[in-house]
Each structure stands twice: as C-alpha cells, then as structure tokens.
Amino acid sequence: MTATDAELIEASLRVPEEFALLFDRHAPHIQRYLARRLGQQAADDLLAEAFLVAFSKRERYDSSRPDARPWLYGIATNLVGQHRREEVRRHQVHPATSHVGDHADRVAADVTAQAMRSMLTGALAVLSTEDRDVLLLVAWEQLSYLEVAEALAIPVGTVRSRLNRARRKVREALGTDNHTEVEELLNNG
Amino acid sequence: MxxxxxxxxxxxxxxxxxxxxxxxxxxxxxxxxxxxxxxxxxxxxxxxxxxxxxxxVVVTVLPSGSPDEPRQDATPTGSTAPVDTAVQLLNHAAAAARSKPDEVPRPDQFYYVRNGEWEGWLSVDGTRDGRISTSRADEPVTTPGCVNGTRKVLDKYDKPTGATEKCTPVRAYRDDLPTTADDVLRLLKGEDKGRPVNSYGKDVLAMVSFSYLPGPQRAALFDAATQVPGLTVVEDVSSGRPGIGISWPVPEGSAPWAEPVVMVFDKDTYEYLGTKNSPQDAAGFVDQVGDRV
Structure with missing residues (x-):
C-alpha cells in the first residue's frame, strides 16, 4: 500500500532522504501554483526553498492529516507573500493599444483577448494579499474551504468571508455586479 | 460559468x-x-x-489598472436634439471631446486614478517611477520608469538591486494614438475583416478605460465607433450619475443570462462617465506620487 504523506513525513524524521518522495508527489502542483502567482522564473527559484522550509518544519507536522497538500500550499503562500511586490507588478498589465506605431496591423483578435485578460488580471491586482490568497487557492488550486483554512491557519468562516469579498471585488473591478457581464467581457475575445 | x-x-x-x-x-x-x-x-x-x-526575478512593470476619464469641466455641445441612435450619440461625444479645453500634463506628471481602495500614480511619459496601491492593508508598490530603454530592477522591498532591464516606456497620456477616424478604424480592425461588433466594442472600452486620451484622440475614437454597425443607444442608464449609454448585443453563443456592456456618457456634455456598473471615483493629473485630485 502506498504510504500517506503523513507516513512519508514521519519516515523522513529517521531517513531524511525520504522527504524527496514528498517532492516527487507534490512539486509539480506547488511549482505551478508559484508560477501562476510569481512567474516561471521565480517559481523555479522558490520551489526548492518551499520544500526546504517544509523539511525544516516536518517535526511539527500534524500526523493526523494524511494529505500534506494544504500544509505545502500554506508554506508556498507564505513565500509568495514575501514576494508580494513582484506579484502586484506582474498583474499590472499593458494596455491593449500601446504599440500603435509599430504594430498597427497586428491581429485584432489577439489584442482584444489581451484587453480582456488585462481587465481580469487588473481585477486580481486590486485584491488585498489575504483575499487573493484565498481566491487563488480555491479557483486555481481547487482546494476545499477546509483545506484553505488548514493551509493558511485561519478559521473556515474567515475563508468563506474572504472568498466572498474577493469575488465581489473581482466582479466590481470588472465593472459589474452581475457576473454574467464578466462572462460577456471574456466571450468572443 | x-x-x-x-x-x-x-x-x-x-x-x-x-x-x-x-x-x-x-x-x-x-x-x-x-x-x-x-x-x-x-x-x-x-x-x-x-x-x-x-x-x-525579472520584474515586469506595466502600469495600468482601470483608469477612466477625468472629471473635467466639459463644454456642452449646445445640442439639445434627442439622441436616437448610437451614431448620433457618438457624434455628440466626439464633438464634446473636440471642443473641450484639453488638459495637457507635463511629461514629469502622473495620471492619478482611484477606484475604491485601488489607487494608481501612472507616469505621463512612462519614464518616472509610478506607484500602485492595491488596498489600504497592503504596502504600495513602485513601478520603475523606463529611461533610455532601461529601467531598474527592484527587490521585494522596493529597494534597487543594482540590476537593470530593457523596456519601452508605458505612457499614461496617449497623445500618440491616431487623431483621425480612419486611422483608429485601421488600428481597431487590424487584419481581421470579419470582426464582430462585440470585439470592437471591447477594444474601444479598453482604450478609454486604461489610459487618458486627449480630446482629438478621444474624438477620433468616437468617430471611428460610429462606423461600427450594431451599436445601440441605451436611455436612462447610470454610471455614478445619470447618463445615456452605448451598448452592443451579446455575441451568439453567450450564456442566455449574459448582459451587454453599456458605456455611459453624460446626458448634457457627452463626457464619458464609465460603464454602467463601474463609475470612476477620481482621476486627473498630479505633480507627484502621493498627490491626489
């Protein structure tokens, strides 16, 4: 039978190299999460660090939790928080029409898609760090409310209220109280 | 969805x-x-x-956000004729944009935009360090200006790392956009001949929402929009204050409950106010990062 994450972590207390198996299991998703938030370059640089931080904290891992993903996402989210400025700049996207002179005959469809993408990433940029953490762990990483609560060490009720606030702000920033207009903006880009 | x-x-x-x-x-x-x-x-x-x-970490600094038109004193067009068609409304909006005394910022100024807690100070010529504050809870973030094709790379505390990277200045004041409807149309059309109206509408919306267009550029944009078939006028719509709107149909294949986007103009001055659900709190030119209008 395959060992649970908790069993691997416990084994790594005696044989540290066992911890690399946890990397094999979860690194692709943790790397993608870091890449989504900070870009590929930063994600590649921070991935090993995330697992080294986890390794250094493994003695305190709650062995009653078989799945270590929330724990690893929490550590990764802390690292993202240390690089918040990069993330904010990353979300400041270029207006669609800024290359008028030299790209006047570019493919219009691409530009429109980019414009809408700009509006949505712009909407993400207006969120506070704590609201964005919750929204992206739910929307991108598809963690449950319980898992997000575990990852961020906050009550489930707080997860729920932050998520509601984040969704409302995204809708507002896109200029609609009604998410169908958001959908409309993205349609047929 | x-x-x-x-x-x-x-x-x-x-x-x-x-x-x-x-x-x-x-x-x-x-x-x-x-x-x-x-x-x-x-x-x-x-x-x-x-x-x-x-x-x-390679920092990409591309200021934008959701800027809107500044609340300036617009000169009324004097036209009291009812507006029945989108073409008429856009013609009025273009005339208003042309006749309005335009605020010309100095290159060293900043275009300030506020939308709820979000605030941005965007460099007029793209060469100065701007700032973006996403919420009161978070520290503001510096967006380095682009000087002679390079800009400095900042660390996570906004301190210079000593490194630089190549860049193109991102201007908040778009007097570089075309001033004739034909050129704007060419820009909007690109190479896509069979482009749907929804696609045009969204490009126009993005242009007026993401930067400050001086009167001639804005007028050309509105003129160009009159040539896009499928735009319709929406009476009695509001964006912070009551106005009159231009909309376009949702494309085929959209969800049955999808609502069209409505761009709202002042009823008397035809000044652009924002979209139906998203009026701008404040926008205008300031001398320094941190100044507000």
Missing part, C-alpha cells in the same frame, strides 16, 4: 514534468542530505535560494 471559473480560465500554466523539476529536486536533496550539518545547514541553503531568487 461563474466568476471562479473565469479566474480559473485566466490561467493556463502547464504542470512541469519530473525532468523539468530535477534541478529543484537536486537542490532539495542537497539541502536534506548533510544531516550532520543540522538545521543551520538547511537554513543556509534556503537563504542562498532566497538570494538567488531575488536576483533572478
């Missing part, structure tokens, strides 16, 4: 393979292995990783 799904679809970052992650794994194993070195060794490796990351 709900908004969570939209956020999800914004991203298409692929999962990396084990091969692609081998370097990071080796780094981890190197940090794990020397058990005798104890925790200090682990922390040392981690610290090196942080330093490497800080040095390697």
């Amino acid at each position: 709900d908004d969570l799904q939209l956020v999800r679809e914004l991203d298409d970052t692929p999962l990396k393979s084990a091969d692609q992650l081998a370097a990071a794994r080796a780094q981890l194993v190197a940090g794990i292995k020397p058990r005798r070195r104890g925790r200090a060794g682990v922390i040392a490796v981690a610290t090196i990783a942080v330093a490497a990351a800080a040095a390697a």
Whole structure:
C-alpha cells in the first residue's frame, strides 16, 4: 500500500532522504501554483526553498492529516507573500493599444483577448494579499474551504468571508455586479 | 460559468514534468542530505535560494489598472436634439471631446486614478517611477520608469538591486494614438475583416478605460465607433450619475443570462462617465506620487 504523506513525513524524521518522495508527489502542483502567482522564473527559484522550509518544519507536522497538500500550499503562500511586490507588478498589465506605431496591423483578435485578460488580471491586482490568497487557492488550486483554512491557519468562516469579498471585488473591478457581464467581457475575445 | 471559473480560465500554466523539476529536486536533496550539518545547514541553503531568487526575478512593470476619464469641466455641445441612435450619440461625444479645453500634463506628471481602495500614480511619459496601491492593508508598490530603454530592477522591498532591464516606456497620456477616424478604424480592425461588433466594442472600452486620451484622440475614437454597425443607444442608464449609454448585443453563443456592456456618457456634455456598473471615483493629473485630485 502506498504510504500517506503523513507516513512519508514521519519516515523522513529517521531517513531524511525520504522527504524527496514528498517532492516527487507534490512539486509539480506547488511549482505551478508559484508560477501562476510569481512567474516561471521565480517559481523555479522558490520551489526548492518551499520544500526546504517544509523539511525544516516536518517535526511539527500534524500526523493526523494524511494529505500534506494544504500544509505545502500554506508554506508556498507564505513565500509568495514575501514576494508580494513582484506579484502586484506582474498583474499590472499593458494596455491593449500601446504599440500603435509599430504594430498597427497586428491581429485584432489577439489584442482584444489581451484587453480582456488585462481587465481580469487588473481585477486580481486590486485584491488585498489575504483575499487573493484565498481566491487563488480555491479557483486555481481547487482546494476545499477546509483545506484553505488548514493551509493558511485561519478559521473556515474567515475563508468563506474572504472568498466572498474577493469575488465581489473581482466582479466590481470588472465593472459589474452581475457576473454574467464578466462572462460577456471574456466571450468572443 | 461563474466568476471562479473565469479566474480559473485566466490561467493556463502547464504542470512541469519530473525532468523539468530535477534541478529543484537536486537542490532539495542537497539541502536534506548533510544531516550532520543540522538545521543551520538547511537554513543556509534556503537563504542562498532566497538570494538567488531575488536576483533572478525579472520584474515586469506595466502600469495600468482601470483608469477612466477625468472629471473635467466639459463644454456642452449646445445640442439639445434627442439622441436616437448610437451614431448620433457618438457624434455628440466626439464633438464634446473636440471642443473641450484639453488638459495637457507635463511629461514629469502622473495620471492619478482611484477606484475604491485601488489607487494608481501612472507616469505621463512612462519614464518616472509610478506607484500602485492595491488596498489600504497592503504596502504600495513602485513601478520603475523606463529611461533610455532601461529601467531598474527592484527587490521585494522596493529597494534597487543594482540590476537593470530593457523596456519601452508605458505612457499614461496617449497623445500618440491616431487623431483621425480612419486611422483608429485601421488600428481597431487590424487584419481581421470579419470582426464582430462585440470585439470592437471591447477594444474601444479598453482604450478609454486604461489610459487618458486627449480630446482629438478621444474624438477620433468616437468617430471611428460610429462606423461600427450594431451599436445601440441605451436611455436612462447610470454610471455614478445619470447618463445615456452605448451598448452592443451579446455575441451568439453567450450564456442566455449574459448582459451587454453599456458605456455611459453624460446626458448634457457627452463626457464619458464609465460603464454602467463601474463609475470612476477620481482621476486627473498630479505633480507627484502621493498627490491626489
């Protein structure tokens, strides 16, 4: 039978190299999460660090939790928080029409898609760090409310209220109280 | 599809393979292995990783956000004729844009935009360091200006790293856009001959929402929009204050409950006010980052 994450972590207390198996299991998703938030370059640089931080904290891992993903996402989210400025700049996207002179005959469809993408990433940029953490762990990483609560060490009720606030702000920033207009903006880009 | 799904679809970052992650794994194993070195060794490796990351992060600085038209005193067009068609409304809006005494910022000024807690100070000529504050809870973020094709790379505390990168200035004041309807249309059309009205509408919306267009540029944009078939007038719509709107039909294949976007103009001055649900709180030119209008 395959060992649970908790069993691997416990084994790594005696044989540290066992911890690399946890990397094999979860690194692709943790790397993608870091890449989504900070870009590929930063994600590649921070991935090993995330697992080294986890390794250094493994003695305190709650062995009653078989799945270590929330724990690893929490550590990764802390690292993202240390690089918040990069993330904010990353979300400041270029207006669609800024290359008028030299790209006047570019493919219009691409530009429109980019414009809408700009509006949505712009909407993400207006969120506070704590609201964005919750929204992206739910929307991108598809963690449950319980898992997000575990990852961020906050009550489930707080997860729920932050998520509601984040969704409302995204809708507002896109200029609609009604998410169908958001959908409309993205349609047929 | 709900908004969570939209956020999800914004991203298409692929999962990396084990091969692609081998370097990071080796780094981890190197940090794990020397058990005798104890925790200090682990922390040392981690610290090196942080330093490497800080040095390697390529910061992309592209100020934008959701700026809107400033609340300036517009000159009424004098026209009291009822507006029945989108073409008429756009003609009025173009005339208003042309007749309005335009505020011309100095290159060293900033275009200030406020939308709820979001505030941005965007460099007029793209060469000055701007600032974006996403919420009161978070520290503001500096967006370095682009001077002579290079800009400085900042670390996570906004301190210069000493490194620079290539760039093109991102201007908040768009007097570089075309001033004739034909040129704007050419710009909007690109190479796509069979482009749907929805696509045009969204481009126009993005243009007026993301930067400040001087009167001639804005007028040309509105003139160009009159030539886009399918735009309709919406009476009695509001964006902060009551106005009159231009809309376009939702494209085929949209969800049955999809609502069209409405761009709202002042009823008397035809000044652009924002979209139906998103009026701008404040916008205008200021001398320094931190100044407000």
